[in-house]
Amino acid sequence: MVRLSKWLLKAGTGVNKTLSEILVCPLSKQALRVCEEPPSLISDSIGVSFPMKDGIPCLVPTDGKILDTDDTMKHDNAADDSANNK
Amino acid sequence: MRRFLFSQTSCSLLRRQRRPKDIPHRWFISSTSFSTAEYEDGDAFQNSPSKVKIFDRHLKRTQRARAAWLLRPNDSFVHAVAENLVDRLEDCKKTFPTALCLGGSLQAVRQMLRGRGAIQKFIMMDTSYDMLKLCKSSQRDSDNENIETSYVVGDEEFLAIKESSVDLVISCLGLHWTNDLPGAMIQCKLALKPDGLFLAAILGGETLKELRIACTVAQMEREGGISPRVSPLAQVRDAGNLLTRAGFALPGVDVDEYVVRYNSALDLIEHLRAMGETNALLQRTNILKRETALATAAIYDSMFAAEDGTIPATFQVIYMTGWREHPSQQKSKRRGSATISFKDIQKQFGNGS
Numbered sequence: 001m002v003r004l005s006k007w008l009l010k011a012g013t014g015v016n017k018t019l020s021e022i023l024v025c026p027l028s029k030q031a032l033r034v035c036e037e038p039p040s041l042i043s044d045s046i047g048v049s050f051p052m053k054d055g056i057p058c059l060v061p062t063d064g065k066i067l068d069t070d071d072t073m074k075h076d077n078a079a080d081d082s083a084n085n086k
Numbered sequence: 087m088r089r090f091l092f093s094q095t096s097c098s099l100l101r102r103q104r105r106p107k108d109i110p111h112r113w114f115i116s117s118t119s120f121s122t123a124e125y126e127d128g129d130a131f132q133n134s135p136s137k138v139k140i141f142d143r144h145l146k147r148t149q150r151a152r153a154a155w156l157l158r159p160n161d162s163f164v165h166a167v168a169e170n171l172v173d174r175l176e177d178c179k180k181t182f183p184t185a186l187c188l189g190g191s192l193q194a195v196r197q198m199l200r201g202r203g204a205i206q207k208f209i210m211m212d213t214s215y216d217m218l219k220l221c222k223s224s225q226r227d228s229d230n231e232n233i234e235t236s237y238v239v240g241d242e243e244f245l246a247i248k249e250s251s252v253d254l255v256i257s258c259l260g261l262h263w264t265n266d267l268p269g270a271m272i273q274c275k276l277a278l279k280p281d282g283l284f285l286a287a288i289l290g291g292e293t294l295k296e297l298r299i300a301c302t303v304a305q306m307e308r309e310g311g312i313s314p315r316v317s318p319l320a321q322v323r324d325a326g327n328l329l330t331r332a333g334f335a336l337p338g339v340d341v342d343e344y345v346v347r348y349n350s351a352l353d354l355i356e357h358l359r360a361m362g363e364t365n366a367l368l369q370r371t372n373i374l375k376r377e378t379a380l381a382t383a384a385i386y387d388s389m390f391a392a393e394d395g396t397i398p399a400t401f402q403v404i405y406m407t408g409w410r411e412h413p414s415q416q417k418s419k420r421r422g423s424a425t426i427s428f429k430d431i432q433k434q435f436g437n438g439s
Contacts, residue, residue, distance in 0.1 A: 018184075018207050019236045022251045026244035056218055058239040059246040062144070 015041070015057060025050075026059050042067070139265050139368055140318065143213070143241070146263050146366040150189075150214035153362030157193070157220065163346050164361060167403055168194035168258050170342065171287050174407065175203035175254075182254035182283065186211060188242050188274070190260025190287075191361070193221050199233070203254065208233050211240045217362075245273040252277055255284045259403070262288040262319055263366065271332035281412035284334060289363075290341060290402035291321045296390045297354065297382075297399065304381035313371045325404045334408025335415055342403050347396040351383035354399050 015023070015034055025032055025043035032041040032050075039052040041059070048064040050057060168191055175182070181204035187195050189212050199205065212218050218237045225235055240246045242257070242264050255274045264270045274284055294316055301315040320328070322341050329337035348354045358364050391397050409415060 016234075016236055018209065018234060019238060022184075022209065022248055023238065023246050024248045026240060026246040029249075053215060053239075054219075056215065056222075056237045056239060058215065059244075060147075060213060060239055060241045061244050063239070 015052070015055070019057065023057065023059065026061055027064075141263050141265055142366050142368045143243075143263075143265070146362075147213045149359075149364055149366060150212065150362040151216040153360060154214060154216040154220045156360040158357075158360050161191075161194070161357075161361070163344055163357075163401065164191045164194045164259070165198065166344065167191070167287050168198045170403075171195070171256065171258050171285055171405065172198045172200075172202055174285060174405075178203075178283065180281070180283070183207060184252045185209065185254040185256060186247060186252045186277065188255065188257040188260050189213060189263075190258045192217065192258075193224060195256055195258050196221065196225065196235075205233055205254070208235045209238060209252070210235065211238045211242075213239065213241055215239050242270045243273075245270070245277055247273075247277040249276050250279045250282075253279055253282050255282070255286075257286040257288075259287055259289065259361075259363075261286055262317070267320070268328060268331050271328060271334075275332050275334060275408070275410055278410040280410050281414065282410045284406070284408045284410075286406045287403050288325075288406070289319050290325075290404040291319045292343065292400055292402035293319055295400055296386060296397070297351075300351070300382045300386040300389065303385050304378050308375065308378045308381055314367050314369055315365060317365065317367055320404065322404055325406050329406055329408045332408065333411075335411040336407075336409045338407040340405050342405065344401045344403065345398045346401060347392070347398055349396055351386040351397060354397070 020034070023032055023041070024030060025045065025048070027048070028043060028045045030043060030045040032043055035042050035049065039055075040049045041052060041057050042049045043064075047067045049067055050059050050064050052058065172195060183205065184207045185203070185205045186209045192210050192212055196208070196210070199208075210218060210221055212221075218239060222235075222237055238246065242261060243266055255278060257274075261267060261270060271284070271286075278284060298316045302312055305312045305315075322339065325339045326337060329339065346357075348357065355364075386397055
């Protein structure tokens with residue numbers, strides 16, 4: 001377990017402390033949840049997951065993937081979502 | 087600019103029929119809707135936020151990724167603007183421990199910072215991942231300050247920052263590509279802590295006026311019509327409205343004009359590509375005929391060339407400053423609370439003059 005977490009830290013998949021305090025979902029402005037595998041940030045309020053490349057989170061609405069309730073990922077244009085919500 | 091509008095109206099008088107399926111006439115439809123979009127942009131400040139989409143954000147993202155590869159390390163124009171912007175931090179006694187930098191020329195701002203404003207945490211946000219990668223790698227090479235830098239890929243129109251969490255928001259030449267500029271500024275204001283500072287530099291309406299004129303004349307000659315080649319840019323008078331509309335206290339706007347000289351019009355286009363400032367209007371035509379391009383360069387040369395053969399390009403930069411309200415900021419006193427009258431002042435100073 002210790003070796004696994006060391007490997008995760010080396011791979012740089014974690015979000016640094018500054019960002020984890022400041023970042024929120026770009027569409028709903030609610031808090032984000034960090035997911036280790038695959039590295040991504042999940043917004044539970046609207047059910048969208050934002051990918052993370054090399055420790056850099058991609059919080060552009062068009063990059064988000066909508067999470068189905070049975071955990072299958074579907075690629076969708078989350079920007080349409082925001083247009084409907086707003 | 088006036089010439090451009092005049093040729094617009096003359097075009098619409100000559101041709102009344104709309105043929106939307108006919109490709110060669112597509113430029114015509116785009117030019118009429120462009121003129122209304124331009125006015126709508128101005129009117130949007132009075133009405134509720136309009137959902138008018140002027141810029142293609144996805145294309146802008148791709149262009150910025152390309153600009154990351156073409157970036158010139160010592161671009162004098164971009165560095166001059168960044169220097170001017172960051173210099174304003176020296177005018178405040180306040181320190182800004184957490185700062186957010188939005189799009190535009192991120193690297194230039196980072197380089198020009200040099201410890202001003204006592205920034206400890208610097209968050210860089212851009213729509214393009216490649217641009218951030220470039221900043222990250224150049225940061226590793228030349229790190230001489232103890233600033234903790236973080237990178238986030240994000241859109242200025244959908245700001246992913248919690249309310250009241252940053253002390254300073256800087257945007258150097260990035261906000262003039264947003265579709266909803268008032269909305270983006272409101273989100274910036276919300277992200278700021280009370281007594282937080284918002285500094286932005288955007289391109290103004292006078293920018294590239296020579297290029298606008300040359301493009302219009304060339305297109306009128308060669309193609310008999312015009313399509314938008316230069317994006318609609320904010321006017322100085324609107325910048326103040328933008329700040330007050332977003333709810334910033336103590337707004338301040340100033341303008342600076344930079345004239346950059348190039349050896350030829352094609353050099354200007356290369357520079358624009360390197361800055362990521364090429365055309366990303368939704369209503370652009372993707373076709374640019376070789377003849378039209380050469381005609382534009384020739385007209386630019388003949389109309390604006392200086393004696394030594396170089397051509398000037400004007401960049402009008404509007405610097406906007408705003409603070410998030412805080413009880414410590416100066417406010418005008420309530421009406422009727424005056425304790426001294428003008429007569430007293432006159433008595434005091436009138437004796438001397």
